[in-house]
Amino acid sequence: MFIKGRETPMTKNEIAKSEKTMFPDILKKSNFLISSVYRASLLENKVLALALTKVRLSDQGRPVATLRTKEIKEVLHVTGNAMGTYLKDVATSLAGRTMFIESADGSFKCMSLVGVVSYESGSGTMEIKFEPEIKDYIYDLKANFTMLNIPMMLSFRSGWSYRLYELLSSRAYHSKYDKETGNVFHIKYGVSEIKLHLGTVQIKDDKGKINRDIQRELEKKEIDYDYIVNELVHEKLKSFDKWCDFKRRVLDVAVNEINEKSDISVKYDLMRSGRGGKIYGIDFEVTKKDMNVEPTVEEEVPTPDDVELDDLIDKVMDIIDEKIKISQAKALLKVANYDINKIEYAYELACKQENIRNLIGWMTSAIQNGYEDNPIHKVKGQAPEETVEFDEYMEQMRLEHFANMEKESE
DNA sequence: AGGAGTTAGATTATGTGGCA
DNA sequence: TGCCACATAATCTAACTCCT
DSSP: OOOTTOOOOOOHHHHHHHTTSOHHHHTOOTTOOOOSSOHHHHHHHHHHHHHHHTOEEOTTSOEEEEEEHHHHHHHHTOOSSTHHHHHHHHHHHHHTOEEEEEOTTSOEEEEESEEEEEEETTTTEEEEEEOGGGHHHHTTTHHHHHHHHHHHHHHOSSHHHHHHHHHHHHHHHHSOOBTTTBTEEEEEEEHHHHHHHHTSBOSBOTTSOBOHHHHHHHHSSSOOHHHIIIIISOGGGBSSOSHHHHIIIIIHHHHHHHHHHSSEEEEEEEEEETGGGEEEEEEEEEEETTTTOOTHHHHHSOOOOHHHHHHHHHHHHHHSOSOOOHHHHHHHHHHTTTOHHHHHHHHHHHHHOSOOSOHHHHHHHIIIIISOSSOOOOBOOSSGGGOBOHHHHHHHHHHHHHHHHHHHHO
16 A cells, blocks of 8 residues: 655664664654654653743752652653653753754854753652753743643643644744745645554554564655554554544544644645545644734733832732742733733632642633733743744754754764 | 546445444 | 444546547
8 A cells, every 4th residue: 555645754864863762753754853752752841841840949049940750740641650760761861952042143052951860769859950051041931931831731631632732833843934824834644654653553562672574664765654554563553543533533632632722723634545535644734823923912011110010919919819929920910911800810710720730820821821812922031032932942952952862873 | 439528336435423 | 442333425437428
């Protein structure tokens, strides 16, 4: 069976490099670091995201985050007892990360993200010591960073949603911005290809080994994903083998959830051929929801002077029953455009929720995503030109990570 | 006869609801 | 998740009709 119009894929170099990582990485295409099925990376990103929500300053003024295995498992919906092992990989990879910040004028900074990652198995505690230099980029942003995006990232109920989100957003960001189509991207996947990427079909058996034939096929320049899925992969490693089940239980679930909760909206067309109109591929249309926000919108609301601000802060702290910092109140006000009603409303909603781990974060997200016409997902840096969207930021880090791996393999 | 355009029917898949 | 049953849909192909 053959797929028409399939795009292609990957150098030997990449394969060699991926041997030490988990399956998904093996399937990544050149230029793309697809982390969705690449569990280590997926986990890593999530752990990093979580860590960034918990950054505090150590006595030496160094940003530090402490995570407990238990909470990671809980928040990320991971079961089983292998987390400690996973974290080893996460730590290794995390320690090699760099952060890249580029300004509009072309100047840039590149810096290591993390200095030391330590894990204490007894208490199941992981401590991440960030480099002091990046303090400005993570500590001050903590509020925005955490609040706007983590809830979204973690709110996906279906694992497929997150993976699909990752696949699509990572590809979308790598597509050149096209003025004609604006912020709409078309991303095509063969059915077998996406099944592999999503992890609906696995190529590793329960012992973690990859069949030789599959390995061989993966080393080819033109990978025949259909051949792998249909002929080489053991039946037991395939779930949602039937297209209709895949669509109903994976694809549609994920697309709906992404549209509902994330900052991209997704539509797809099916590519058919052959008798019966067999579906051989999916043509995703990805749209960034908030790229057309007029910058003027933010400026319309004047920043209150100090006296007014203090007054507002008092009100906020009054509304919210729990202890919050003045800086948090400020952050909320800013997000709410100094509209105290929005904050009150968000708090009311927050009270009705269960398991909010980060109240301020949740509220900010609520204010920005749900009840404002022009949600803006931005991570504020020290200077405006250093403003980076969360996803781009994450992606940037992934890219850097990727670049590093490339260097290592040379 | 040979080519182009149509079309009915065959063939193969998918969509859905529902059940274990 | 997997799979069955029934309904529906998509595409292919051989046969048929025109036309030059």
